[in-house]
Amino acid sequence: MAAPTYDNSASTSGHTVSSLTSASWTIGGSNRYLVGMVHNASGTPASVDPSAMRWGGSGGTLMTKQGSTLQYNGTIRRLSCYTLLAPTAQSSTLYALWSANQENVAISGVSANGVDQTTPLGTVASATGTTATPTVNATTVADDFVVDMTGVWGDGVNPTITVGGGQTSRQEIEGGTYSPDDAVGQSTEVATGTSTTMSWT
Numbered sequence: 451m452a453a454p455t456y457d458n459s460a461s462t463s464g465h466t467v468s469s470l471t472s473a474s475w476t477i478g479g480s481n482r483y484l485v486g487m488v489h490n491a492s493g494t495p496a497s498v499d500p501s502a503m504r505w506g507g508s509g510g511t512l513m514t515k516q517g518s519t520l521q522y523n524g525t526i527r528r529l530s531c532y533t534l535l536a537p538t539a540q541s542s543t544l545y546a547l548w549s550a551n552q553e554n555v556a557i558s559g560v561s562a563n564g565v566d567q568t569t570p571l572g573t574v575a576s577a578t579g580t581t582a583t584p585t586v587n588a589t590t591v592a593d594d595f596v597v598d599m600t601g602v603w604g605d606g607v608n609p610t611i612t613v614g615g616g617q618t619s620r621q622e623i624e625g626g627t628y629s630p631d632d633a634v635g636q637s638t639e640v641a642t643g644t645s646t647t648m649s650w651t
Contacts, residue, residue: 451591452480452564452593453564453594453595453640454483454539454562454564454565454593454595454596454640455476455477455479455562455563455595456560456561456562456563456566456618456620456638457477457478457482457561457562457563458475458476458478458557458560458561458566458571459475459558459560459561459620459621460472460473460475460544460558460559460621461557461559461621461622461623462544462557462558462561463554463556463557463559463627463628464554464555464556464602465553465554465555465629466551466552466553467551467552467555468547468548468549468550468551468552469508469545469546469547469548470545470557470593471507471543471544471545472507472543472544472545472553472557472558472559473543474541474542474543475541475542475559475644476540476541476544477505477539477540477542477561477568478538478539479539479563479564479565480563480564481527481536481537481562481563481564481565481567482537482539482561482562482563482565483533483534483535483536483537483557483561483562483565483596484505484513484534484537484559484560484561484562485531485532485560485561485562485636486503486505486513486532486533486534486544486546486557486558486559487529487530487531487532487534487558487559487599487634487636488500488503488513488528488529488530488531488532488533488546488555488556488557489527489528489530489555489556489557489623489632489634490526490527490528490552490555490556491526491527491531491550491552491553491554491555491603491631491632492522492526492552492553492554492558492586492642493526493530493553493630494553495509495550495552496525496550497521497525497526497527497528497552498548498549498550499519499526499528499530499548499556499620500519500528500530500546500548501547501548501549502544502546502547503515503532503544503546503547503557503582503595504542504544504545504546504547505534505537505538505544505559506518506532506538506542506545507542507543507545508545508547508596508626510542510545511534511537511538512541512608513532513533513592514533514534514549514573515530515531515532516532516533516586517531518527520576520578520601522578522601522603523603526585527601527603527632529599529600529601529634531574531599532535533570533571535567535570535572536559536567544557544558544559546617550572553629554628554629554631555584555634556576556623556628556632557637558599558620558621558622558623558634558635559634559636560621560638561594562638565595565641572588572589572590572591572594573588573589575587575588575589581600582602582651583650583651584600584602584649584650585614585647585648585649585650586647586648587600587645587646587647587648587650588641588645588646588648589644589645590641590643590644590645590646590649591641591643591644592641592642592643593640594640594641595638595640595641595643596604596635596638596639596640596641596646596648597607597638598617598636598637598638598639598648599634599635599636600624600631600634600635600636600650601632602632602633602634602650603631603632604625604629604630604631604632604633604642606630606631607625607631608625608626608630609624609625609632609633610624610625610633611624611633611634611650611651612633612650612651613635613637613650614637614647614648614649614650614651616639617637617639617648617649618637618638618639619635619636619637620635620636620637620638621635621636621637622634623635624634635650637650
């Protein structure tokens with residue numbers, strides 16, 4: 451089977467909300483797969499994990515959460531991954547929901563075509579730490595379509611992010627356009643071997 455190919459992506463951010471809807475964007479093609487990112491940062495009220503993410507607006511199809519929400523800067527900042535096999539081919543929106551208002555929130559999604567519909571997802575890799583070069587190594591096989599997401603806390607410095615070599619940035623929500631403390635992004639890369647390094651600076 452040929453390597454999956456990038457289809458489309460979108461993102462949006464908001465402030466002091468308990469739900470967030472992206473602008474309309476189009477998913478098309480065949481053997482589709484959707485990977486969504488949810489980032490939220492809140493001190494007061496307290497930060498909470500997302501309740502759900504959907505494709506197709508607030509009444510759309512529920513996406514599946516992959517693994518646990520990553521927390522950093524204590525429990526204030528949270529990054530979550532959601533996926534959807536065979537999302538409906540349409541022009542629609544991503545939607546995320548929280549149980550309480552969150553100070554800063556961002557969502558994004560990347561869709562791909564040509565994905566194995568029987569075993570679409572490999573091993574999810576994650577990492578947290580204090581570093582200017584967030585990096586994670588994913589176990590892969592050649593032609594895997596790797597989608598990553600990052601969240602960076604800059605503590606008031608309006609952080610910006612740059613995607614690592616070999617990756618293609620799909621969405622970046624940074625500093626002054628999001629919050630003076632945060633930057634988040636999604637990127638993709640087609641694997642060439644048994645390990646694929648995804649990084650940002």
